[in-house]
Amino acid sequence: MKKTRAPKLSSLRDPLPTAATSVARTARPVRVAGAPRPVRTDMAPADNVDEQRIYHLTHISNLAAILRDGRLLANEALTVRPAVDISAAATRNQRREARVAGDDRSVAEYVPFFLSPNATVWESIRAEQADPRLALDAHGSEAFDFVMLVSTVKKINDGLAALAAAPEAAAPEAAAPETAADADAPADETPRAAGTVAVTNGDAAGSLTRFGATPATAERMLQTLRAEADGAMILDAELLVPDAVPMELITLVGVCNDNVRETVRGILKASAFKPKVAVYPPWFHTSADPQ
Template sequence: MDMRRPSRQALIMHFTHVDNLPAILETGRIIADSAVGGRLVTEVGSVDIKASRRSRLVTCPPGGFVADYVPFYFAPRSPMMYRIARDHQAGKIGLYPDGDDPLVYLVSSVDRVHQAGLPWVVSDGNCASVLTRFSGSLDDLVSMVDWPLMREISWNNIPEDQDRMRRRMAELLVPREFPLELLAGYSVRTRARETQLRRLLRSAGIINPYVAVRPDWYYGYTRGEVRE
């Protein structure tokens, strides 16, 4: 059996705050953190994590730093989104306050990137970890990503496997920028966000886009709520 096909057909997903979409739609591309500058209206990422990605070397061609790439996860409900949702729930001061509800998934696939001839790099886990490896090989994409873990809802470390969280944060990294024409569609948490997103897309001249409402791709914690 050809093990490449399930991996090449795999969805990849980049999420951003809905406030950032007008600038993304205007430029027609997602721009890497190291070059996005003032076009980013609402920052949801941790300052410390962003800084570490600007100094973390990608150890295979085309090289550079992790922040020089547009990042995509292979599964929703990432550990990063969990932290965003929990910070919102706890009402932590000085951090992005609004949780995961305003976040929009921009969804593509490995196949779309590969067929477009874009360069890319895969990581086998959290790019901030010294354990994480990088490769630009399609064969390595099959073996480096923990595909069964990507299909699970729970990714927490367990006594017999203390590396699950790191592996769930595997990424497909596209250098510099990612053209929106390679997107398969968008996903949001609620019908209200769908209405807001469709209005933004229509204003940008994007007619009849694929937009899915996927609450199961989110945590949705609210202030003071306890949910396991």
């Protein structure tokens, strides 16, 4: 018997900033010697992307194993497949073959995050629509069987910086040879370093997808995605974290309802990690549901 979906309560998708409208210039005031310079009001502040939320989707059956390991692992680092694997085998192969621009590593060596709780691949699961990127296990699961592991851009970047500064990471290594991407980078571009996130403007395995793979280009890519007028591109975009994400960088577990929240809290009791567990029904209902 097919389960009846609860009605969508409201929209909790993250608000996207709109392009700020410049304030009209007024007549130029007379400058008085010794007076403080007037504050410019015709320049919009740059979008601060630090608090952009990022979302990693997993089946609730995988949560206990993730907590035991203490981290989210990139696909290539997994020694045992998840209890419920979301990605189809063909998708895993494509991401294994795709390379992150400016890096010699594959997309499969990164932990993927959505930039919206309404990402298109997640919408396919919520709406029970066929999607070649998804495994049959994902197609056969109800939306409330999944949980969202949530963090922010700042939390991830600060965590990676702390790991890079740890004593065991301080030993000098042989300098990596300059790549073509490094050689072509503008002089003011921050070079890519180990432990740097990458941001895409679409499916990371897509042949036309562009990457922001240095701190500066990743920030610019996020600003572009957040400023997009119709907010469509951000639904396919990804933030990629190299190798692994320690669970202490996950600040929130989003769930569909109170029953799932109690189940997740029970799983968390056996671990050292205590993120907030919150019920966000709109994250788990298809956008086609009535408001």
